[in-house]
Amino acid sequence: MTDFATSPSTTTGQRLRAAGSAVASLPFAYAATLILLIAAYFMRPALLSPMLLLLIARQAAPLGLAAIGQSLCMRVLSIDLSIGGVIVGVSYILTGGLLPFSDPVLMLIAIAFGVAVGLLNAFFITRLRASSVIVTLAVTLIITGVAVAFSQLRSPGDAPEMLRQVSRLKIGIVPVALLIWLAVLIPIAVFLRMSVFGRYIDAIGANPRAAWVSGIPYVRVVTVVHVMSSLFAVFSGFLLIGFVGVGSMDLGRDLALNSLAAVILGGVTFGSGKGGVLGPTVAALMLTFSFNLLTSLGLGEPAKLMLQGLIIGVAAAAYSIQRKT
Amino acid sequence: MISFHNVTKRFGSNFALSDVSFDCKAGSVHALTGENGAGKSTLMNLLAGVFSADGGEIRLRGAPIAPERPADSQRLGISTIFQELTLLGNLTIAENLFLGREPMRRGMVDRAEMRTCARAALARLGSTLDVDTFCGDLSVADQQLVEIAKGVSTDADIFIFDEPTAALNAPEVEKLGELLASLKAAGKLVFYVSHRLEEIFRFCDQVTVLKDGAHVETRPTAGLDRDQLVSLMVGRVLSQFYPERPSGPPGGPVALEVDRLQIEAGGPQVSFSLRQGEILGLAGLEGQGQRSIIRALGGLQPAVAGAVSKHEGSQARKLDLSVVQTVLAGIGFVPEDRKIEGLYLPLSITENIGIGMLRRSSIWQMARTRRDVIASLMARMEIRSTSARQLVGQLSGGNQQKVMIGRWLASGIDVLLLEEPTRGVDVGAKAEIYALLRDFADNGGAVLMISSELLEVLGLCDRILVVRQNQIVAELEGSAASEDEVMRLALTGRAANLAESHA
Amino acid sequence: AQEEVQLLPANLIEATSPNMVPAGKFKKDGPWKIGMSFVGVGNTWIVQMIEETKLEAASNPNIGEFIFTEANWQPAKQVADMEDLIAQKVDALIVAPLAPALVKDQVAKALAAGIPVINFGTGGDILSTTVEVMGGGERFGEVGGTFLKEKLGGKGVIWAFRGIAGVTEEQQRYDGFRKAIAGTDITIGAEVYGDWNYAKGKQLCENFVLSGQPVDGIWFSGADMTRACIDVFTEAGKPLVPMTGESNNGFLRAWKGAGVDGAAPIFTPGLGPATVRAAVALLEGKSLHTHYYSSPAPIDNQNLDSYYRPDLNDAFWVTSTLPEDKIEEMFKKN
Amino acid sequence: MLDLKRRSRRTGLTPIALALPLALFILLCLSSSTFTSLENLANVNSQIAALLIASLGQAIVAISGGIDLSVGAVMGLTSAILVTVDPSLAVPLAYAMGIAVGLVNGLGVTFFNVHPLVMSLASMTFVQGLALLVNPVPGGVVPGYLRTLAVSEPLGLPAALFWSVGVILLAWYLLNRTRFGLRTYAVGANPASAQRNGVSAARHKVACYVLCSLAAVTAGIFLTARVGAGDATMGAAYSLDTVTAMALGGVQLAGGAGSVLGVVAGVLTLGLISNGMNLLGISPFLRAAVTGVLLLAAIGLQRREAIGA
Ligand SMILES: Nc1ncnc2c1ncn2[C@@H]1O[C@H](COP(=O)(O)OP(=O)(O)OP(=O)(O)O)[C@@H](O)[C@H]1O
Ligand SMILES: Nc1ncnc2c1ncn2[C@@H]1O[C@H](COP(=O)(O)OP(=O)(O)OP(=O)(O)O)[C@@H](O)[C@H]1O
Ligand SMILES: [Mg+2]
């Protein structure tokens, strides 16, 4: 019996064609990045200096981390809008000054907080079958409401020195924050590709009911996914807070929606059960680069918003057309 | 009335239909049959406006037509009852029947009119369902009935029935036959797609056989017999439809012991055991509780009380009836609705089958896909596909069914629970699936199945438990049981002349 | 004649209108119910201002109830808040409008009901409130613009970091800045909205610095953006240029640490308590000027040390009306 | 009661969705003397009217299986248009803009197959930018006839009451009495099935997005007239507030279930929370938290078969 999945009958031509169609089906974020880079080359070549590119990559790190978590959620047909809330919570824990602990302990508490939020989201979504959009929206309302209410009692303090260092330090010209992003990204990508967990995510995304009927530990997988998403948000918050240096209640406010855009532009779609980690990463870079490009063009806020909207809309539409054909 | 001329339809580089030509007359019931994936549904979908043809043309009373969407087709007087149920759970029966062509009065939907007509349409099928029931609250069989009622309540000239009886029981099929006859008498043209040969012979005047997208034959059913039709479809004569049962009484050790399982509070309890090496069938009329029993064993539906233990060697382990636990214990469940509960349509064949092999792994482990096992399984099951990477959503119904069963066969489980193992599957594939199940049993596995096709239960099972009103009323030897006997037990709970020794 | 009412220490605020609210016009017996409608929360200045305001209200035995509402930066919510306060029959209403035009109906409604309205912040010519207690605005922007004009000798390239687009206060600061540099050879090389936010300001500044845009000085519409920019210059090893800031301890720290050439207008959180005092004065039947403006002398390189508090954290704003023990409790460096 | 449960398949209504505003109402009656004053009740009505109009539009999109985050930006742009364009053209232009935004959203979601959250996020960003371009600083003069329509008191009743009752009746008629309504439920439950029944699912969805944008324009007109000035960011909070309100009222984002009664209940709940907190002097900063808790409670008890978004 020949195994035709690995049989050597595929010709070079077939392989080339396969490679061609693989390129054609790449998420639109790749093409959009290229287009933006070319646009920058003609309009603002200074943006293309390695220094600045690395810096933009570092600016993209919080969004990139959040997008990984968001992409996991979307792959199991869920969604996480509580990312913004988690970051506000983390900010409050680290800088609110209400908890009399040392910085490392506070960071551990922040991580525990992330796990708790993930568990809460997952409980409502898996056990009570509530809509993930609404659940995570409600959780955000609760966290920000409580954090803002408490923060009125006392002004936020400084960020932990460790985080400030991390977000400032560079090794050579490479920002440490970027290295941390990569250090999280690569193992996660490998793990998702190789593990049972990754397969189960694909299956649940493709048909949650069938996943349940065929005995896939649905609740456990979705719970882990939401906990992971919240943890990514915590780490994203660590970077942001280190970057800002002082607590603030409006950190990461647009991260939830931007991460959603990054995930979709990065080629992860609801309901196909498929999608990598690289796509959202490139999309996070693309969005951050577009933000910088628009800024350096000296456009006013209105024009910037309009172009930003166009980029997201056109990129998403172009990617769908390309996928259909 | 309708004629097809060199109709061709491609999906990617796949020809689902190539150069199909034949004619159909008004005032007749025209059967369409052939193996799974032969292109029957595709051909009907062209007529229904779901797809459009890539080549050739369809003529209605001599004039070429090309409906681009279902609404166009309806306007042309074509009414379709699709193979997949299209009822909307959040609409009532009446609303579903008239969706897309709601009666209007003074700018508003005329609900009274809708209800009256809906009741009349159901009555023609002998059903007295409340037309204000939401369709989501109906059983699959009732949904199928409503679907048929919807199709025939339109004022159309051409009716398409794509496997309308897959979920129906004998009495309802009977009613459908009467309905077909009345449509025929009214001069309509009816397309009847089915794998049930006896229905084709009983209801249809003409039969068209498709194979691999090509037209094989269009003939009056009158001059045709079963074997001829089967060989037209499969291209050969099936020498043996049901596999041989092992000789001697089924005497393997117990695999699954069901002790006083109670589905509903206050309801009856059932006890039975399933042995290694046997295929056990639960027979009975629709809605008598067979489905609840098998679903409870699969962990899909909670049971109120009772104990189920799985035996391995000399050890017996009491099972906690949740899906995750039963699968871990080596029990696989094949649901009747493969698209909703069974398959991952957007994933490939490899992934659909491979996922079953992971059932004992922790989610943190690395996953291994045994491509060789999958390839040999696919070859053995004759799964028709372009490659192992083809998406399951692109396969025909029968091939999808094989993939779903194949997942469990490759996963190393030893008890298989099956609901409707051959729903919508062609004769050839059926025989193949039966052989696979028998093979599984012969290698020490145990099979428990339910089926609305009594003949299938009689032909395949070693033992049959007859279920009536949530209770097991009789146990029969598979090879000795007759259709009459099972039906009588299922209806009355009593055997005709025999003492109630089995109950 | 009565003694002049002191809303804040004399160096912090001055009466800018000769018109007076007649004595006794709103006189009422206590205890009073005073309502305040504020725009929203989000930065440390607001936190401190609210704290100071509540403390002031709590320390006056004649104030029976002080109802604070915040509109979460939504016009509709602010209108609703004011309606609710009026329906509750407050004795005096303090309003910090999101934009003056948005609340003029409610102000008129309150005045018609005999409730004195104290306008906190902006919008002199649109709102006909009883008393206006102002700060910032055009003067704020002007202080920075004048400083840069002098430092640059009337020519050079300036970057302008603005606040949140569409906020009246922001527009006024910017107008003041433009006024100050009008007629000079100073050009604006880049103009962006940094939302008064450190993270956004830093991202924008990094972009400018590393793309090598020329700069001789930077004007900021306040808050946390200056500190962000100083950090960017320091990290990039680029020599600092004159920058304007605001009277925030974090900025003062960065200013002192980096040795930047700077100027910071003072926008005191004490304006909050000042509005409460104005309300009290009206209810006590005292006569008040109709317009007060806070524009203390800015902080500059010379007097920096007298304002900077190394023992407190970055969230502290000068000049505060809080008692010292309260300041230490709230802002002690941890 | 039984009927409520049976019909919840379509309405999404649960006892808690209806009980929430009632309980809040009773609580406020008992704890605040101001609450029952005619003035305050009129205030509450005026405060929630815009949210009600916008939420009913959002609910139609949700029932058809989508979501529209651009509602708030459309309200902002409406406001900007009203105070910058010639008064006689302002209203028609605003509605034309609404139709355009709805078409873009609808076509993006159906023909380009972009996820509604992302599609409307893109249009939200664009429209918000456009609004700021049209009217950078709040202010301007609202056409007089609009002011009259929003703040007058015919028959001694607040104008907001007439607006509210009007849109409620209109939405109720549309969803429960017309072909369009029935098909919206069908498309939302399963577009492919609806399509096979002869309903053009794509065209229908586009129509729903257009309706939603038109509702947003109407809400924007009411709000601008009520406030008496234009502001490009006037609607910023409404995108999420409309989603919250309809979710409180049992409208399901998965599509196919929802009711006008539910939306009214949800909007009332939000309005009473806001008003109640102001009256009772509860820290306004807790408002979001309270809303979140109620939202979790309400959806935790909703009946849903699907798991997911
Ligand atoms: N949407 C689709 N995309 C790609 N291929 C398809 C699609 N629908 C059908 N096919 C392919 O077209 C062929 C004919 O399928 P069709 O559904 O018409 O078969 P059928 O005769 O109705 O089979 P069954 O008896 O199983 O219902 C099959 O090979 C199937 O894989
Ligand atoms: N190809 C065949 N060769 C031998 N016997 C056959 C064959 N097909 C059917 N039979 C016999 O005919 C009887 C009816 O079988 P079955 O229920 O499978 O047929 P059906 O319902 O008419 O349609 P289909 O064969 O499509 O499922 C069975 O007893 C079976 O043994
Ligand atoms: Mg078919």
Ligand SMILES: [Mg+2]
């Ligand atoms: Mg059969």
